[in-house]
Amino acid sequence: MKTVRTRIAPSPTGIAHVGTAYIALFNYAFAHQHGGKFIIRIEDTDRARFVEGAEQVIYDALKWLGIPHNEGVDVGGPYAPYRQSERLSIYKKYAVELIEKGHAYYCFCTAEELDVMRKEQQKQGKVPMYDGRCRLLDPVVTKKRAEGERHVVRLHMPNEGKTEWEDLIRGKIEFENVLVDDQVLMKSDGFPTYHLAVVVDDHLMEITHVLRGEEWISSTPKHIVLYDMFGWKKPVFGHMPLLRNADHSKLSKRKNDVSLVSYMQKGYVQEALVNFLCLLGWSHPNNEEVFDLQNFLKNFAIERMQKTGPVFDFNKLNWMNGVYIREKLGTAELRGRLEPFFPTDFPRDKFDAILPLIRERLVLLSDIESLTDFFYRDFQLEKSTLQSKKVEDGVVKEQLEKTIESLRNTTEWKYDIVEAAVRVLQEANTWNKGQYFMLLRVAVTGKTATPPLFETIEVLGKDKTLERLTRAQKLFSSQK
RNA sequence: GGCCCCAUCGUCUAGUGGCCUAGGACGUCAGGUUUUCAUCCUGAAGAUCUCCGGUUCGAAUCCGGAUGGGGUCACCA
Numbered sequence: 193m194k195t196v197r198t199r200i201a202p203s204p205t206g207i208a209h210v211g212t213a214y215i216a217l218f219n220y221a222f223a224h225q226h227g228g229k230f231i232i233r234i235e236d237t238d239r240a241r242f243v244e245g246a247e248q249v250i251y252d253a254l255k256w257l258g259i260p261h262n263e264g265v266d267v268g269g270p271y272a273p274y275r276q277s278e279r280l281s282i283y284k285k286y287a288v289e290l291i292e293k294g295h296a297y298y299c300f301c302t303a304e305e306l307d308v309m310r311k312e313q314q315k316q317g318k319v320p321m322y323d324g325r326c327r328l329l330d331p332v333v334t335k336k337r338a339e340g341e342r343h344v345v346r347l348h349m350p351n352e353g354k355t356e357w358e359d360l361i362r363g364k365i366e367f368e369n370v371l372v373d374d375q376v377l378m379k380s381d382g383f384p385t386y387h388l389a390v391v392v393d394d395h396l397m398e399i400t401h402v403l404r405g406e407e408w409i410s411s412t413p414k415h416i417v418l419y420d421m422f423g424w425k426k427p428v429f430g431h432m433p434l435l436r437n438a439d440h441s442k443l444s445k446r447k448n449d450v451s452l453v454s455y456m457q458k459g460y461v462q463e464a465l466v467n468f469l470c471l472l473g474w475s476h477p478n479n480e481e482v483f484d485l486q487n488f489l490k491n492f493a494i495e496r497m498q499k500t501g502p503v504f505d506f507n508k509l510n511w512m513n514g515v516y517i518r519e520k521l522g523t524a525e526l527r528g529r530l531e532p533f534f535p536t537d538f539p540r541d542k543f544d545a546i547l548p549l550i551r552e553r554l555v556l557l558s559d560i561e562s563l564t565d566f567f568y569r570d571f572q573l574e575k576s577t578l579q580s581k582k583v584e585d586g587v588v589k590e591q592l593e594k595t596i597e598s599l600r601n602t603t604e605w606k607y608d609i610v611e612a613a614v615r616v617l618q619e620a621n622t623w624n625k626g627q628y629f630m631l632l633r634v635a636v637t638g639k640t641a642t643p644p645l646f647e648t649i650e651v652l653g654k655d656k657t658l659e660r661l662t663r664a665q666k667l668f669s670s671q672k
Numbered sequence: 673g674g675c676c677c678c679a680u681c682g683u684c685u686a687g688u689g690g691c692c693u694a695g696g697a698c699g700u701c702a703g704g705u706u707u708u709c710a711u712c713c714u715g716a717a718g719a720u721c722u723c724c725g726g727u728u729c730g731a732a733u734c735c736g737g738a739u740g741g742g743g744u745c746a747c748c749a
Contacts, residue, residue: 201749202749203748203749205748205749235749237748237749238747238748238749240748241748241749299747303746303747306746306747310746314673317673317674318673318674319673319674319675319745320745320746321674321745344747346747359677362677362678365676365677366676367675367676368675371674371675371676371745372675372745373745373746375746376746376747377747378747379747380747381747383747385746385747385748385749386748386749387749390749405743406676406677406678406742406743407743407744407749408743408744408749409676409677409743409744410675410676410677410743410744410745411744411745431677433677433678434742434743436742438683440741440742441741441742441743442742442743468684471684471685471697472684472685473684473685474685475684475685475686479685479686479695479696479697481684481685481696481697481698482697498684498685499677499678499679500677500678500679500741500742501677501678501741501742501743502683502684502685503683503684504683504684505683505684505698505699507683507698507699508683508684508697508698508699509698510698511697511698511699512698514710514711518711550710551710551711552710552711552712553709553710553711554710555710614707618707625707626707626708627707628707629707629708630707630708632707633707633708634708639708639709640708640709641708641709641710642708642709643708643709643710644706644707644708644709645707645708646707
């Protein structure tokens with residue numbers, strides 16, 4: 193039995209896409225489950241879309257997510273190089289082999305010619321497809337021409353018969369060969385297209401299972417035909433469902449945030465994101481919703497893979513993130529995750545006191561600032577935000593004055609002592625509890641939604657609390 | 673449009689012929705706890721299992737068709 197080897201083949205054309213992480217996760221799980229290897233191969237054959245640095249971002253993102261690979265440009269491996277731009281001579285050799293066997297041919301059509309051809313086909317209501325005009329050229333002549341003339345190499349697709357395969361996820365899929373285009377295999381710049389490179393590399397790197405997105409189904413016949421032309425053993429193909437936007441179209445950056453870096457920057461916990469991804473198209477056999485990567489690895493079975501493309505639901509992701517923040521991460525770990533999100537003026541020495549007050553309120557790690565800023569930052573206070581429809585300004589003024597006086601006399605600054613003092617006042621004066629407490633809350637924090645009032649006051653400290661209450665009180669002392 | 677894939681609550685899904693008058697989770701709504709928000713607890717609404725035929729004693733589950741959605745039709749991956 194051959195060692196199972198899976199791979200992802202991202203192209204460094206910009207951002208590290210959440211879809212890449214999704215496919216990587218399942219490739220990793222599949223390999224892991226079979227005691228195999230998971231490889232990352234960089235498909236950088238498109239010079240026009242190449243983005244400097246994009247490759248590193250992909251490694252960093254997968255590392256952040258905790259999805260490790262056994263072989264790749266960064267970690268090396270026995271099948272190097274793992275970057276297609278460094279394998280050009282290999283593709284060229286195989287392209288020549290194909291031409292010599294009559295399975296591929298030189299094509300000298302220009303972009304303009306092809307454009308005219310396609311427009312004509314469309315006008316006639318036909319499917320745009322290469323008409324094979326260069327296929328008719330004399331091979332001896334074309335070989336000569338190819339030495340000096342700009343050209344591509346095209347696959348000579350059989351024009352009869354069917355190509356079929358047993359898809360690991362979808363079962364039998366078949367295509368009529370006549371409907372499959374004579375795909376360009378080598379571009380005029382000497383780089384291979386994906387279709388040639390993927391087949392050559394998957395074979396050379398002994399990939400046994402190709403788990404990729406559903407978008408590749410229609411080009412799979414080309415790949416299979418190539419394997420047969422080379423006389424190579426085919427890997428097992430499995431086409432994963434495609435992640436979708438809310439409108440069910442393929443997940444795109446136009447309609448959604450798809451950048452892993454941006455998830456990191458927004459304050460998503462990597463374990464939560466991975467957990468959420470696991471649940472798209474796959475379900476835990478024990479009906480578990482919240483589980484870690486190890487649990488997933490142990491319970492993963494491709495048979496439980498669903499065929500329908502799942503909508504990427506941010507509501508559920510956010511919920512999941514909250515679960516990890518409040519229940520799954522240890523305190524020390526959480527602090528580490530929060531660290532990058534601390535504003536520069538955040539009082540680190542007060543962290544242990546503040547965290548319990550806001551932990552269950554954090555949805556994103558980045559919420560830390562808006563949830564805690566009043567502890568260490570002063571704010572504008574308007575008189576109107578302290579007023580109440582139910583209570584006269586004079587009463588509000590009295591409430592603040594008496595509270596200040598009472599709290600000034602406290603000997604120990606503990607939340608329960610502050611609370612006792614405030615409650616005594618409230619009861620003695622029969623003030624409306626909701627109004628009175630809200631008044632203090634806003635005066636002290638500037639917000640109507642905050643952690644529990646007295647704990648907040650304790651952490652804030654006596655001086656700061658009295659200062660803010662006094663400031664509020666002054667708003668009611670002046671005439672206007 | 674051709675070809676291909678798919679089809680259970682708004683969303684993620686359980687379900688592989690009878691245990692389904694379809695279960696769970698997110699979201700939503702209501703109530704409880706409570707000084708606010710959040711957490712937590714309880715409950716509710718929400719799917720004629722896309723539709724129509726067929727097979728069967730019996731179908732969400734099997735078959736066929738229709739419809740709908742998606743993908744793909746580049747010298748991009």
